[in-house]
Amino acid sequence: MQSWLGLVLVVVWAGIAQAQQAPGLVGAPEGVWQGQIHWVPLDIAGTRYLLYTRICRPPREVPARVVVIAHGSPGSPSEARARMKPLACDSEAARWFLDRGFVVVAAMRRGYGETGGSWVEGAARCDAADYFTSGLESTRDIAATVDYAAALPFARSQGMVVVGQSAGGWGALAYNAMPHPRVTAFVNMAGGRGGHYQSQANMNCRPELLVDAAGRLARTATTPMLWVYAENDSFFAQPLVAAMFGAYTQHGGNGEYEHLGPFGQDGHRLFFAPGGSQIWGPLVARYLASRPAQ
Numbered sequence: 001m002q003s004w005l006g007l008v009l010v011v012v013w014a015g016i017a018q019a020q021q022a023p024g025l026v027g028a029p030e031g032v033w034q035g036q037i038h039w040v041p042l043d044i045a046g047t048r049y050l051l052y053t054r055i056c057r058p059p060r061e062v063p064a065r066v067v068v069i070a071h072g073s074p075g076s077p078s079e080a081r082a083r084m085k086p087l088a089c090d091s092e093a094a095r096w097f098l099d100r101g102f103v104v105v106a107a108m109r110r111g112y113g114e115t116g117g118s119w120v121e122g123a124a125r126c127d128a129a130d131y132f133t134s135g136l137e138s139t140r141d142i143a144a145t146v147d148y149a150a151a152l153p154f155a156r157s158q159g160m161v162v163v164g165q166s167a168g169g170w171g172a173l174a175y176n177a178m179p180h181p182r183v184t185a186f187v188n189m190a191g192g193r194g195g196h197y198q199s200q201a202n203m204n205c206r207p208e209l210l211v212d213a214a215g216r217l218a219r220t221a222t223t224p225m226l227w228v229y230a231e232n233d234s235f236f237a238q239p240l241v242a243a244m245f246g247a248y249t250q251h252g253g254n255g256e257y258e259h260l261g262p263f264g265q266d267g268h269r270l271f272f273a274p275g276g277s278q279i280w281g282p283l284v285a286r287y288l289a290s291r292p293a294q
Contacts, residue, residue: 023050023148032059033089040107041145048092051141052114053107055152056089058098062269063156066149067102069093070142071112071217072166073121075196075235084113087272096277100285102161105149107173109141120169122193126205131193131213135174138167142175148263150182155199159293163187163284165271166195166235176225177217185291186225187284188255193245195235206266207240218253225255226287228280230267258283 005243023041031037033056040051041167058064069087074080087094087106094104100249111119120137122130150157151202160183165174176186194205204210229241236244238259260279263270 035089039147042150051107054086056104058101064101064103066155067097067161068145069106070164070168070171072168081112092277103155107145128205131210132216135170138171139175139178150215159184161185166191176221176223188227190268192236211247212244215247216249218248218251221253227257230263231258231271232262232267234266235268
């Protein structure tokens with residue numbers, strides 16, 4: 001009996017492992033938003049990765065416009081990155097888009113959550129910070145997610161939206177500097193890198209390099225962006241954001257910068273926090289109305 005049970009457990013475990021190593025969806029849709037976990041394939045110079053991704057969709061059956069939501073990076077050790085989960089379908093940020101008919105796609109980039117692997121976006125030391133390259137690494141994962149979403153039968157393959165928060169916002173900024181034929185709108189929510197240096201609020205690692213990288217990314221940016229930051233953002237203070245946006249627009253980037261008042265205890269959490277969509281929602285709605293869905 002014990003050997004038979006052991007064989008069953010081995011077979012079951014092997015099946016789970018194989019499913020986790022194969023691109024595509026895992027399990028049946030759940031809930032009113034038909035949430036599903038997908039493994040999104042990413043190939044870099046012949047090395048294969050799979051991004052752990054949650055996809056939520058509105059109840060209607062016609063193909064819908066897609067929003068890809070890129071997460072941030074905790075300002076704490078690697079254990080915090082490993083515990084991260086993709087955005088839930090019933091979260092306020094996801095619901096804002098779902099209620100407006102969007103398919104919501106939230107992938108964990110390399111080095112985060114169940115995607116695992118090496119963290120390729122950050123530097124081991126502050127003196128080795130390279131925010132330009134960090135942004136380009138994020139674009140690999142975001143671009144793979146966009147391409148995967150375009151092939152879904154319930155998604156429209158054009159007119160996509162990319163929304164990024166914190167490090168994800170910086171990734172959106174960088175992706176705008178790359179070819180992105182499927183994407184017509186970018187929203188940068190409190191985007192940047194190097195915040196909470198040495199785990200201290202309002203401390204940044206080499207902020208001048210962040211400003212310089214924003215200017216470099218602007219040179220090949222092609223889509224007008226929406227930037228949204230709150231006054232009491234503990235990761236990126238308003239003088240730094242103003243310098244970043246100034247460098248971005250001076251070097252050819254096109255965008256609208258919304259400098260909001262304080263939000264809660266830390267404005268950096270505006271996008272995902274309860275009640276946040278009441279503030280950023282009208283700004284995003286207005287911006288999206290100006291960006292073509294085709």
